Structures are given as C-alpha cells and as structure tokens.
Amino acid sequence: MQVALSIKNLQKIYANQLHALKGIDLQVEQGDFFALLGSNGAGKTTAIGIICGLLHKTHGSVKILGLDQDTHENEVKSLIGLMPQEFNFNFFEPVEEILINQAGFHGIKKSTAKARSDILLKKMELWDKRLDMAKSLSGGMKRRLMLARALIHQPKILILDEPTAGVDVEIRRSMWAYLKELNSEGMTIILTTHYLEEAESLCRNIAILNEGEVVEQTSMKKLLAKVSHQVLILESSSVLPKNITQEKFTCERLDDYSLQVVLEADTNITDVLQNLSNQGVSVDHVRSAQNRLETLFLCLTTKDD
Amino acid sequence: MWIAYKTIVIRDVLRFSRIWVQTIFPPIITTTLYLLIFGGLMGERIGQMQGVDYMHYIIPGIILMTVITNSYSNTVMSFFLSKFNHSIEELLVSPVPYWIILLGYTSGGVVRGFVVGCCVLVTTSFFVEFEINDIGITFVTFLLTAILFSLAGFINAIYAKSFDDVTIVPTFILMPMTYLGGMFYSIDILPQFWQDVSKFNPIYYMVDSFRLGFLGVSTSDFWTSVSVLLIMIAILAIVAFYLLKKGVNIKT
Numbered sequence: 001m002q003v004a005l006s007i008k009n010l011q012k013i014y015a016n017q018l019h020a021l022k023g024i025d026l027q028v029e030q031g032d033f034f035a036l037l038g039s040n041g042a043g044k045t046t047a048i049g050i051i052c053g054l055l056h057k058t059h060g061s062v063k064i065l066g067l068d069q070d071t072h073e074n075e076v077k078s079l080i081g082l083m084p085q086e087f088n089f090n091f092f093e094p095v096e097e098i099l100i101n102q103a104g105f106h107g108i109k110k111s112t113a114k115a116r117s118d119i120l121l122k123k124m125e126l127w128d129k130r131l132d133m134a135k136s137l138s139g140g141m142k143r144r145l146m147l148a149r150a151l152i153h154q155p156k157i158l159i160l161d162e163p164t165a166g167v168d169v170e171i172r173r174s175m176w177a178y179l180k181e182l183n184s185e186g187m188t189i190i191l192t193t194h195y196l197e198e199a200e201s202l203c204r205n206i207a208i209l210n211e212g213e214v215v216e217q218t219s220m221k222k223l224l225a226k227v228s229h230q231v232l233i234l235e236s237s238s239v240l241p242k243n244i245t246q247e248k249f250t251c252e253r254l255d256d257y258s259l260q261v262v263l264e265a266d267t268n269i270t271d272v273l274q275n276l277s278n279q280g281v282s283v284d285h286v287r288s289a290q291n292r293l294e295t296l297f298l299c300l301t302t303k304d305d
Numbered sequence: 306m307w308i309a310y311k312t313i314v315i316r317d318v319l320r321f322s323r324i325w326v327q328t329i330f331p332p333i334i335t336t337t338l339y340l341l342i343f344g345g346l347m348g349e350r351i352g353q354m355q356g357v358d359y360m361h362y363i364i365p366g367i368i369l370m371t372v373i374t375n376s377y378s379n380t381v382m383s384f385f386l387s388k389f390n391h392s393i394e395e396l397l398v399s400p401v402p403y404w405i406i407l408l409g410y411t412s413g414g415v416v417r418g419f420v421v422g423c424c425v426l427v428t429t430s431f432f433v434e435f436e437i438n439d440i441g442i443t444f445v446t447f448l449l450t451a452i453l454f455s456l457a458g459f460i461n462a463i464y465a466k467s468f469d470d471v472t473i474v475p476t477f478i479l480m481p482m483t484y485l486g487g488m489f490y491s492i493d494i495l496p497q498f499w500q501d502v503s504k505f506n507p508i509y510y511m512v513d514s515f516r517l518g519f520l521g522v523s524t525s526d527f528w529t530s531v532s533v534l535l536i537m538i539a540i541l542a543i544v545a546f547y548l549l550k551k552g553v554n555i556k557t
Contacts, residue, residue, distance in 0.1 A: 014557060052398045056556050074400035082398050088391035092323070093316075104312025105399035149395075 002065065004030040004157050004188040005051065010060035012046050012212075020046040022212040023060065028190060028205070030065070030156075033183045035199035035220070036192045038209035039301050044192045045085060047209070048161050052082045065156060078106060081155030083146045085162045085192075091135035095126060095145055098134060099152050106153035113152065120148040123178065125171075140167040147175070157188045164198060176202060196294045200224070210301045231289040232269075234259045236282055244279055248272070260289060309401045313409025314416065317383050321417050328379070329421055332371045336425045339367050340432045343489060355491050355522040360433050365519040366488035366512055369450060371425045373483060373508070376418035376451040377475060380410050380458030385465045393555060403550045407459065407542070414455025415448065422447060435519075442527060443518030449534040450511045454479075456541035463548045463555070487512050493524055507537055 005028040012021040021043045028034045038044045049055035051062055053073065062069040064076045089098050096117055103113030121127045124144040129137060137145060143163065150158060160179075164172045179202060183189050193199055199206065200220065207217040216223065239256045249272055250262040259281075261272060273283055321328040340360070348359035355362065387393040396406055429435070437443055457474075465471045486508030492500050503509045510530035517523035549555070 054394055054397055054556060056552065074402065077398055077400040080398070084394065086391060088394045090320075090387070090390055090392045092320075097316075097319075101312050101316050102395055102399070105309050105396055105401050107306065107308045107400070109308060 002030045003063070004028050004032065004065055005190065006061075006063040007047070007051070008061045010047065010050065010062065011058045012043070012050060012055065013058045020212055021050075021058075021060075024209070024212070024214045026207055026214065026217065028188060030188050031183070031186055032188055032205055033179075033203045034188070034190045035203035035206040036190060036209065037196070037199060037206060037297060038192075041211075042209040042301070043212040044209055045161055048082070048084075048159055048190075048192065052080055052159065053077055078153065079156045081150035081153065081158045083143075083150040083158070083160045083163055085165070087142050087146065089134055089142075089145070089149070092133055094131050095134055095137065096121065096130040098145065099149055102149045103152045108153060116152055116154075117148070120151060124148045125174075140171050143167055144171070144175070151182075155187075157190065158182065160189065160191045160193075162193055163191065164193065164195060172198075196297055208297065208300050215300050230263045232261045232263065233287050233289050234261055234276070234281075234283045235285040235287075237284050238282060240281060241279060244276070244281065246272075246275060248275070306402065306405055309399070310405050310409050310412075313396075313401075313406065314412045317379070317410065317413030318416050320383060321379055321413075328375070328417065329424060332375065332421050333424055333428050336367055336371065336428050337432075339363070340429065344432065355493070355524075357520050357522055361435060361520060362491075362516075363489050364429055364433070364435060365516040368422055368425050368429070368519075369447070369512055369515045370483050370488055372418040372422045372447055372451055373454050373479070373511075374475065375421040376414040377454040377458040377461075377479060379417040380414035380455045381462045381465070381471050381475075383413060384410055384459055384462035385468075385471050388462070388465075388555065397555070404546060407456075407545055407549055410459055411452060411455040414458060415451040418451035418455070419447070437519055438521040439518045441518070442514060445531065446511060446514040446518055446534075449531065449538065450515070453507070453511075453534060453538050453541065456538065456545050459545045460541065460548065463545070463553055466554065482506055482508050487524075491524060507533055510534060 005026065007024060007026040009023045009025065010021050011019075011023050013019050024043070024047065026036075026047075036044050036047070046055060050057045051064075051069075053069070053076075064079050067076050067079070069076045093101070099117040099120065100110060100113045103116065104110070108116075121130050124147065126137075126141060126144055126148065129141065134142065134145065143166065147160075147163060150160075163179075164175055167175065176198070179189060191199065191203060203220055205217075205219050206223055208215050233254070235258045237257070240253060240259060242253075244251055244253065244259070249264070249267050252260045254260050263269065263272065269286075276283060343363055344360035348363075351359040353359065353362075384393075387396075461471065461474050485503065486506045487503065488508075492503045492509065495503065510525060510533045513523045513525045514527055514530040517527055
C-alpha cells in the first residue's frame with residue numbers, strides 16, 4: 001500500500017518561541033481513515049497548516065504520495081483538500097461562486113467547476129442557498145460549504161480539522177455517511193475532532209498528539225483493546241434489592257432502579273447478567289457510562305500530578 | 306495558470322462591482338466638484354497654464370488622480386480583506402504560483418483604475434469639450450501608472466495589520482505626493498528649488514506624460530517618464546513578489 005502522508009521529524013517553533021511541534025513522525029497509508037487527536041494546543045492544527053502550506057515548518061519533511069513538499073509544492077497542494085477549523089471564505093461572495101472560484105484556483109475550467117459544484121451543493125443540501133451570500137448561511141451550512149470547497153478539485157487526500165463542530169446531530173450523521181462513502185471510494189481522510197465518538201466510529205487508525213509530540217500511533221482496534229475495564233450502567237424497571245453480592249465484578253447501586261458495574265477485561269457481560277438474574281435482578285437496559293476512546297485519550301494526554 | 310489568473314481577476318472585479326456605490330460612484334462626485342470649483346469658478350480667474358485653458362489643463366490630472374487612488378485602494382483593500390477574513394488561505398492551499406497571485410491582484414487594481422477612469426472621463430465630457438491628443442501615450446501612461454500603484458497597494462496590504470494601516474499611506478504619503486506632483490499646476494510656476502524637488506516625485510512624470518497624451522503639452526521627455534515608471538514598477542514588483550513568497554504577515 002502506498003503511503004499517502006509521511007511526516008518525519010516535523011518541528012515548528014513560532015516567533016514567540018512556542019515549540020508547537022517537537023519533531024513528530026507520522027505515516028498515513030493511502031485509503032486510510034485516520035484520526036489525529038489531541039487536546040487544545042497539542043499541535044494538530046499546526047501540523048495540518050504545515051501539511052497544507054499555510055504555515056512554515058521549522059524543521060523536518062512532509063511527503064504526500066511520495067512527493068516532497070519542499071520540491072513539489074504545487075503538485076502536493078493539488079493532491080490535498082483542506083476543510084479548516086475556522087471559516088475562511090469571503091462572507092460576501094455567493095455560495096456557488098466560492099466553489100467555482102476554488103476550482104478556478106486549481107486550474108479547473110468553469111464548465112467543469114459548475115458541474116461539480118452542482119453535485120456537491122446538492123449532496124451538502126445547499127442547493128437552495130447556492131445564490132445566497134455565504135454570510136446568510138447557518139454555522140452548520142458554512143461547515144458543509146467548506147467541505148464542498150475542499151472536495152471541488154477531487155483531491156486524493158482530504159484533511160478535516162474539526163469538521164462537525166457546531167453541526168447538529170442529524171447533519172453530523174449525514175456528513176459521517178458521506179465521508180465513509182468517500183473513503184470507500186479510495187479517498188484518504190485525515191480527521192481531527194474533539195468528538196471522540198466521531199473518531200471511534202469513522203477511523204481505522206489513530207495518532208494522539210500531546211504537547212507537540214506523538215504519544216500514540218496505532219490502529220483504532222488495538223488502541224481500544226488497551227482499555228482495561230468498562231463501566232456499564234444497568235437499569236431495571238423494578239426496584240433493585242438493597243444487597244447485591246458479586247465476586248467477578250465491582251458493583252454499585254446508584255439508586256433504586258440503576259446499578260453501576262465495572263467490568264475487568266476478562267469478565268464476560270453474560271456472566272454478570274446471569275449473576276444478577278440469580279439474585280432476582282431483571283435488567284431492562286444496559287448502557288456504557290464512558291466512551292472507551294475518551295478513557296484512553298485522557299489516560300494518554302493527562303499529566304500525572 | 307491562466308484559469309487561476311482569470312479567476313483572481315474576475316473575483317476582484319466582481320467584488321468592487323458589487324459595492325459600486327463605494328467604489329465607482331464617489332470618484333464621479335469628486336470629479337464633478339473639482340470641475341465645478343477649480344475649473345468653473347477659479348479657472349476663469351487663473352486663465353491659461355502652458356497655453357491651455359485651466360479647465361482643460363486640470364482634466365488629465367483629475368483623471369490620473371482617480372486612477373492612482375482607485376488602483377491603489379482596490380489592491381490594498383482586496384488583499385487586506387482576504388488576509389482579514391482568512392480567504393487568502395483559499396489561494397495558499399491551491400497550486401497557484403505566487404507570481405500569478407501578484408499578477409491577478411495587480412490586474413484587478415488596473416481594471417478598477419480603468420473603469421473608474423473611464424467613468425470620470427465621461428463625467429468630464431458633460432462639463433467641457435475635449436479631444437485626446439495621442440491615445441497611445443495616454444493609454445501607456447494610464448497603464449503604467451495603474452500597475453505601479455496597484456503594486457504599491459499590494460505591498461501596503463501585505464504589511465497592514467489593521468484597517469488603520471490601510472488608510473495611513475494613502476492619507477499621509479499618496480495624497481500629498483499626488484497634489485505636489487503637478488496635478489493642478491505646471492511645475493514651471495514653482496521656484497527652481499521646488500521644481501528640482503518635484504522631479505524626485507514619480508507622480509510628476511505620470512501626470513506630465515498623461516498631460517502630453519491628453520493635451521500635447523509637457524515639461525519633461527515622454528521616454529524619461531516611461532523609464533522612471535518602468536524602473537519603479539520593476540522595483541515594486543520584485544519587492545511585492547519577495548514579500549508574498551516569504552509569506553510576510555501571511556504565513557507564520
């Protein structure tokens with residue numbers, strides 16, 4: 001499999017001496033759906049800015065599909081589509097014009113650009129707004145416009161920096177479905193997000209940045225397997241017994257109808273339910289009290305005091 | 306590259322066309338006032354300048370002043386706003402060579418200078434009858450002047466960090482240079498010292514050539530003026546390209 005993005009010893013020191021990236025190495029394979037996670041100020045947006053040519057790097061190398069950014073600047077730019085975190089279009093331009101102009105910057109003829117923009121505007125449910133000024137769009141619509149703009153030149157690699165921030169659940173789900181569709185068609189997607197559920201459900205591989213360093217890079221499956229325990233909330237429609245005895249798991253009665261159970265990695269949920277059933281507890285609902293990725297993320301990025 | 310260039314220019318032209326009340330209309334009002342006050346009311350008392358009626362004499366100056374201010378302000382505002390609202394990033398992430406970006410913005414300024422210049426020319430024709438003496442010299446001077454001030458506006462926009470920075474140069478440098486460059490008078494009427502000082506002002510050469518093209522009168526050689534303009538264009542183009550490529554105030 002060809003490498004879509006290769007970063008070696010990437011460093012960034014800003015003018016105020018902030019060491020935003022401390023020599024990171026990253027590798028993303030072609031066709032991957034890759035999550036780049038990190039808390040605020042971890043260096044995600046700086047890394048993306050350098051990859052896309054918006055920021056100067058201090059040291060290191062960036063290669064896109066084997067092309068060195070330093071020697072093939074424009075070829076590299078044509079391979080990448082960026083959806084940035086902040087709105088960065090002219091609010092006083094009509095929606096359709098923003099897409100056609102972006103295509104023009106990539107050397108795409110107006111007739112082709114118009115056809116592509118029609119498809120994307122319909123896909124993003126912005127067709128009715130195509131002649132309106134961008135300023136009149138809602139926050140979610142502006143995000144979708146930026147996604148459409150990132151796709152107008154049909155890039156090989158799509159970089160999404162917080163794509164669904166401020167987007168309602170319904171639209172977020174439809175964006176996820178569309179991103180999955182693009183990925184299944186072969187597009188490499190690199191995603192940064194604060195919604196860890198989003199990363200968990202979309203991405204196959206993951207890197208976690210913390211204070212300018214990569215603290216973890218592995219597959220999502222392997223990472224999630226590292227979770228040593230799970231916390232579940234069990235809910236019953238009948239009043240729970242005061243004393244519930246257990247041996248294989250930790251259990252805490254939250255109120256008359258709910259129970260918190262902590263499962264170790266080697267404990268089976270069926271055994272837990274059987275044990276509770278034997279004590280006359282009927283469980284109607286089971287839900288996770290925590291997000292597994294969130295647990296790991298906090299574990300990897302939180303300082304020990 | 307041609308498509309990218311065309312896109313930048315068309316986008317810029319649409320930008321200033323959409324706000325025509327702010328960009329195209331005010332110079333027409335200003336021109337009318339200049340012609341009424343300087344040409345109509347005061348012109349009769351001044352009489353002639355270099356053998357030409359004062360009303361006719363000031364027309365090239367008024368048109369060129371409009372071209373200078375509009376070419377400059379178009380580029381400075383257009384590029385500064387794209388920095389301000391971060392839409393410059395649309396260009397920075399695209400495979401557009403830096404010289405195409407510079408050429409595109411400069412061309413946008415030239416187009417606005419031409420459009421507004423033509424509007425002022427038409428307005429002038431309602432007040433006074435005139436014929437253009439040499440259309441070639443007039444057009445070459447217009448073009449070089451518009452390019453020069455578009456480039457100057459671009460450099461201003463690169464350095465500008467606030468809206469104040471956008472207005473300081475036109476107010477404190479451009480306007481005095483324009484008025485002292487023989488826009489409303491011939492430098493022949495100045496004392497020798499100030500005549501010599503005026504020759505260091507590039508706007509003097511532009512006005513003088515434009516007046517030569519328009520009226521057939523001048524105080525300097527046309528080719529000297531063209532040479533001065535070309536040298537200044539070359540210097541500003543190199544500086545603007547260097548700043549853009551280096552990403553001064555654009556990339557950190």
